[in-house]
Amino acid sequence: MTEATTPTLEWRGAFTNAELNALHAECFEHRLLDDDWWGQVNRHSLGWVCMRHNGLLTGFVNVAWDGGVHAFLLDTMVTGALRRHGLATRLVREAAQQTRQSACEWLHVDFDPHLKDFYFNACGFTPTDAGLIRLR
Template sequence: MPELRIDPFPSPADLNTLWCAAWNTPQAPDFSCILPRSLTHLGAYHDGRLVGFVNVAWDGGIHAFLLDTCVHPDMRRRGIATQLVREATRVARERGAEWLHVDFEPHLTSFYRACGFRTSEAGLIKLA
């Protein structure tokens, strides 16, 4: 199993490599402005390489938000995402969050339910 690191602040190159593989996109967001504001973020490392990531944003109070959960395609189906989400949940609780929110596409419902989330009504506006 990969080693989980709490708040590892991966290099932009490491995040970009993982992000492009996991999300099939040409460029990762600039996390240098995002991660310092997060409640926590976690990286999964295998042989020193970043193979999984999750970010927990927050409102500065009791609400935290699980974002950007991803695992490199070569490392999927090994329980890494589950480990990341469960550890992120633990750390968020430990750091004072009382609610952990997550948005996900329908095909991920069983994954997030298995991680302890229940579905709820929510609203969304696309701004850009």
């Protein structure tokens, strides 16, 4: 990837449901869905970061919010062709920087064990005690 083709990031960037559903299906390895991402993030999120490369949506991260001081990082995604270039780290850092500028005091994330090095070492999260109840 050359400097001229470096993907761009945009806080609260525009996207279509079709392109985000396609990216989510690729990144989380499930069938293509028809979710209303645009409605969801506009109702429940502090913001989100869109990454575009050559006009295509190639990355995304959502910052959900409790309306108070807690924000929650969800759905960090980078298309397969652009992985292992530090772009997911750029997405998370942009989300953290934008969240810092809000009234939020905390940015939470949970993740599968294989992502521990990414979130702790590359992105700067620290381990905490947490609890989880599996509902389904």
